[in-house]
Amino acid sequence: MTPPSPTRATEAPAEQVDGGARSGTGTFATRMFGIATLVTMGWLVAFGLGFSPADRDQEEAVRIMYVHVPTVWLAYLAFTVTAACSGLYLFTKKHSLGFDRFAGASAEIGVVFMALSLATGMLWGKLTWGVYWQWDARLTTTALLFVSYVGYLAVRGLGGSHDQRAKRSAIIGLLAVLEIPLVHWSVRLWRSLHQEATVLNTNGDVDMDGLMLFSLFVGVVAFTLLYVWLLLHRSRVMAMEDQLDDQGLDRAIDARRAEATS
Amino acid sequence: MSAGVIAMEDAGFIIGSYVLTFAVIAGFTWRVLRGGRRLADRIDDDDKYWT
Amino acid sequence: MNRWRIARLIAGKDLRIERRSKVLTNQVLPFAGVTMVMFAFALDASNLLERVAPGLIWLATLFSLLVLVQRSFSIEGEDGALDALRVAGVDPVAVYWGKSIALGVQLAVLEVMLLIAAVLLYGAEVPLGGVVLLLTTLVTATCGLACVGTLYGGLTAGFTGRETLLPLLVLPVVAPVLIGATRAVESALGTGGVALSEGWPWIGLLAVFAVAFGVGGALAFGPLIEEAT
Amino acid sequence: MDVEPEVPNPPSVAAAPVVALDDAVAVIGGFPVLAGATLSIGVGEIVLLRGPNGAGKTSLLRMCAGLLPISRGSGSIFGFDLATQRDSIRPRVGLLGHRNGLYGDLSVFENVTFWGSTVGATSAEAEAAMSRLGVDGRLRDVVVSKLSAGQKRRTALACLVARRAELWLLDEPHAGLDAAGRDELDGVLRQAVGSGATVLVASHELERAGSLADRIVDVVAGQVHEPGAST
Numbered sequence: 001m002t003p004p005s006p007t008r009a010t011e012a013p014a015e016q017v018d019g020g021a022r023s024g025t026g027t028f029a030t031r032m033f034g035i036a037t038l039v040t041m042g043w044l045v046a047f048g049l050g051f052s053p054a055d056r057d058q059e060e061a062v063r064i065m066y067v068h069v070p071t072v073w074l075a076y077l078a079f080t081v082t083a084a085c086s087g088l089y090l091f092t093k094k095h096s097l098g099f100d101r102f103a104g105a106s107a108e109i110g111v112v113f114m115a116l117s118l119a120t121g122m123l124w125g126k127l128t129w130g131v132y133w134q135w136d137a138r139l140t141t142t143a144l145l146f147v148s149y150v151g152y153l154a155v156r157g158l159g160g161s162h163d164q165r166a167k168r169s170a171i172i173g174l175l176a177v178l179e180i181p182l183v184h185w186s187v188r189l190w191r192s193l194h195q196e197a198t199v200l201n202t203n204g205d206v207d208m209d210g211l212m213l214f215s216l217f218v219g220v221v222a223f224t225l226l227y228v229w230l231l232l233h234r235s236r237v238m239a240m241e242d243q244l245d246d247q248g249l250d251r252a253i254d255a256r257r258a259e260a261t262s
Numbered sequence: 263m264s265a266g267v268i269a270m271e272d273a274g275f276i277i278g279s280y281v282l283t284f285a286v287i288a289g290f291t292w293r294v295l296r297g298g299r300r301l302a303d304r305i306d307d308d309d310k311y312w313t
Numbered sequence: 314m315n316r317w318r319i320a321r322l323i324a325g326k327d328l329r330i331e332r333r334s335k336v337l338t339n340q341v342l343p344f345a346g347v348t349m350v351m352f353a354f355a356l357d358a359s360n361l362l363e364r365v366a367p368g369l370i371w372l373a374t375l376f377s378l379l380v381l382v383q384r385s386f387s388i389e390g391e392d393g394a395l396d397a398l399r400v401a402g403v404d405p406v407a408v409y410w411g412k413s414i415a416l417g418v419q420l421a422v423l424e425v426m427l428l429i430a431a432v433l434l435y436g437a438e439v440p441l442g443g444v445v446l447l448l449t450t451l452v453t454a455t456c457g458l459a460c461v462g463t464l465y466g467g468l469t470a471g472f473t474g475r476e477t478l479l480p481l482l483v484l485p486v487v488a489p490v491l492i493g494a495t496r497a498v499e500s501a502l503g504t505g506g507v508a509l510s511e512g513w514p515w516i517g518l519l520a521v522f523a524v525a526f527g528v529g530g531a532l533a534f535g536p537l538i539e540e541a542t
Numbered sequence: 543m544d545v546e547p548e549v550p551n552p553p554s555v556a557a558a559p560v561v562a563l564d565d566a567v568a569v570i571g572g573f574p575v576l577a578g579a580t581l582s583i584g585v586g587e588i589v590l591l592r593g594p595n596g597a598g599k600t601s602l603l604r605m606c607a608g609l610l611p612i613s614r615g616s617g618s619i620f621g622f623d624l625a626t627q628r629d630s631i632r633p634r635v636g637l638l639g640h641r642n643g644l645y646g647d648l649s650v651f652e653n654v655t656f657w658g659s660t661v662g663a664t665s666a667e668a669e670a671a672m673s674r675l676g677v678d679g680r681l682r683d684v685v686v687s688k689l690s691a692g693q694k695r696r697t698a699l700a701c702l703v704a705r706r707a708e709l710w711l712l713d714e715p716h717a718g719l720d721a722a723g724r725d726e727l728d729g730v731l732r733q734a735v736g737s738g739a740t741v742l743v744a745s746h747e748l749e750r751a752g753s754l755a756d757r758i759v760d761v762v763a764g765q766v767h768e769p770g771a772s773t
Contacts, residue, residue: 025298027312041284049280063276067283109290116286120279127275147485154481158472161569161613168468171533172482175464178529179486186489186518190496226287233294236312240301243309249574253567253614256577260763322659326645326652333647333685388645397643400607401660401705402633539628 025236033229040222044070047215061127066215068124070223071117072142077227078110079149079177086173089166097242098235100166103173105234107152109227114146137191141184148176162242316407323403323411327385328418336384337419341377342426348373349430359436364505366437367498370427371454371491377423378458378487379480382466385416390470395538405535409463413530417459424451443501446512450501453516454494457523461486464530468537486526493518558621559584560709560740561606563766566624567614568605575601577764578615583742586735590751591744593761599744600640602761603711606742607637619709633661636707638715642698646687650677650697653686658704671703675726691718696726703730710734712743716750728754 026034048066085103089095121139122132133139156169307313331337352369356362362369389395398408428447431437439447465482469475493515499505500512561583568576576598583589591599604610606619608628617624619631644653654668654677672678675696681689686697695718702710710731716724724747731741731754744761745751752758760767 024295024302025312045280049276060272060276064279067280071283112286112290116283119282123275123279123282127272144485144488147481151478151482151485154478155468158478159571161611164611167536171537172468175486175529175533178525182489182518182522182525183485186492189514189518190492230291230294232312233298236310237294237298237301239311240298240305243305244301245572247305248572249569249613252572253574253577256574256764260577260765260767319660322656326648326656329652330645330647388647391646393639393641393643394645396609396639396641397637397657397701398660399609400632400635400637401657402629403660 025233025240027232030229030232033225033232037222037225037229040218040225044215044219044222047211047218052211052215053209061124062212064120064124064127066219068117068120069216070219071113071120073220074223074227075110075114075117075142077224078106078113078231079145079180081106081231082110082149082152082173083177086170089170090174095163095166097162097166098239100162100170101235101238101242102231104153104156104169105231105238107149107156107173108234109230111146111149111153113223114142114149118142118146135191137184137188140187140191141180144183144187145176145180148179152176162245316404316410319404319407320410320414323408324414324418327388327412327415330388331415331419337381337422341380341384341419342423344380345373345377345423345427346430348376349427349434353434362435363437366431366435367502367504368491368495369435370424370431370498371494373427374420374424374458375484375487375491378420378462379483381416381419381423382462382479382483383476385412385463386466386470395470399538405538406531408538409467409531409534412467413459413463413527416462417455420455420458421451424455437502437504439501440503442509443503443512446501446509446516447498449516450494450497450512450519453519453523454490454497457490457519457526458487460523460526460530461490464526464534464537467534470538489518489522493522560587561617561619561742563605563615563617565615566605566612566617568601568610569613570601570610574613574764575610576605579605579617579761579764579766581759581766583740585740586738587757588731588735588741588743588755590748590755590758591742591761592748592758593744597761598764599761600713601764602766603637603713603742603744604639606709607635607711608632609637634708635711636702636705636709637711637713638698638702639713642694643701644686644694644697647685649683649685650689650700651682653697654700654704657701661705663704663706668700668704671700672697674703674730675700676722692720692723695719696723699727699730703734708739710739710741710743712741712745714745715743716745716747724750 044066048063052063052066054060054062082103085099085106089097089099089103092099118139121142125134125139126132152169152172155172156165158165158168160168302310349369352373353362356365386395389398428439432439461483465479465486469478469482472478496507497512497515497519500507500509500515503509559582561581563579563581566576566579567574579598579602581602591602593599601610605612605617605624608619608624608631612624620634622628622630624631643657645656648656650672651665651668654672655665658665658668658671669678672682677693677696677700681693686694689697695715699715715727719727728750731743735741743751743755
């Protein structure tokens, strides 16, 4: 007997884009967040590439900062939310799968943006340090954490029931947070022993004037809005995936029950 | 190396990092939305806690 | 039966199995040895080898750790013994401690062998003054590695693809041990003129790591193996 | 053999069923290996599970041992809930599955002592269990990986005896055993039941296990239809 595949057994109908499915995972609230994200992203581009002045040391290269720093901020925000939701899942009485899905969705977003921040960081590094990669404490910590959270996502994919997945990944989510200070501390200590080879500026810090600070602020706001928007949508998609799993299981149970009576 | 060459290279890196960032965001967003639309067809509206 | 006695029972069982099967001596140690030789091929300069010897020792230890962890849980998985441990209601904290101790003992043997190999092959020298620092480093780093290895070994045991998932999970976590233990051994050996006193702050890092994962692992191990299907 | 059975006091609430499943469902990889099991077993019963391959007998035993989580429905063992109190169930349950749960590099004596020690049995009790199953004497110090399949099975049964379980869950216990071994197994089970244990056994050896069993339960397509269920 072949078990009916619980997920993605049937393809969506062709007219998926329009009609009844128009809304998808959107609601009034997410649309507001979406519009706000688009508007602030537009500002970010205008200020980052246009209005903000060139830096005294870094000249135009400083403009990468306005997308790089918000991506880093978003990634760390996402991982913090993953840890918080993991803790909430484990230590609340109800063990709500909603927390688990928020944790998972947040980690996915975090991994995407951490990859992005590594990439933009390397481009920025090429301009300010003259090399793509420097064994600087921040970069190294970030790279290690990136791999850790890729591992977290792999653990989420191990299988089992929703509750098993939730418990297992919540534990790994909390262990990964335990790792952040240890990795950061060790890498910092490691780097502090060495002379930092730099071209322009030691660590990418910039003397910021008002307009630069404002551009950066716009970037952080835009990416935070984007994060909330993505988190809501992704966790709803995950809820539907879980729901479909359950429906598939119901069908499979019915099919097995029918087998016995026939 | 003239200053002009460096500036050109700078511009490529700067524009490149913006393009990369927004391309990745757009790609990820598209994937999430498409997944949502596709699954939403197969689930009752009553089961969507956000509706 | 208290927790500690069961932990000793399990550690004793693992070490007895190791003594019979000789996987450590016949397979893992040769593997670590050949790794050290391969490093010499890759870094083709003898003065460089002496300089990086401490790092290579710990790198070889980490690779061997992965092999030892796989082995530690394959003896439980082969004939369903991990299931039997779960059905028997054996205290998971005791299982965690027991298996960590057995893994730690094997790691310690391995590290001493690697140190000897570094002296013989790379020309590293052990000054008398550095012996205390060296031993402290070995002990604290081993505790941390054994705790992390047992924790993630238990998590991945019983899943398909565990051979690839284990390194993905373990290596980023043990990065602090690699850094800390390498620097501490460097100052114990006086590699590159590093002073002895510079090694002790790293012992602090290693100790915090071992305690953090020892406690975290003891709390997490039970729920993690409980959830394996 | 004048060995005392290694079974402790019977459960205090004699009237309550040892195993009580109500429409229990268990899932592995999205497939309902158990699609609704309703079963009630009282203290001291020997119940035979009968059914074709893939019907869910093994899964039912693993669920009762607390190894397979219960996804729908409800179930309890010794009155402890299978979903939330598995920690209290496990020490009182002994499972002999398809795999023996032995360490191949340890001797028979070391294996039995190890598993006995997890519940505080002494090595004298382990020796007694071994002679009960005929794996003493010459075999005592033989490494398990060198034993035959039947001898491994006997060793696994000896571990179970040394563990002093109150609910015995046996999956094809006769497989691989010779005639003498089967007789010894029957003797061990009767003795265990005589001192208050309960036995749930899945077997294809119907004439063998059927004569032993108080009652036969059919497992069909992941469901349990209990003839004359007492619920």
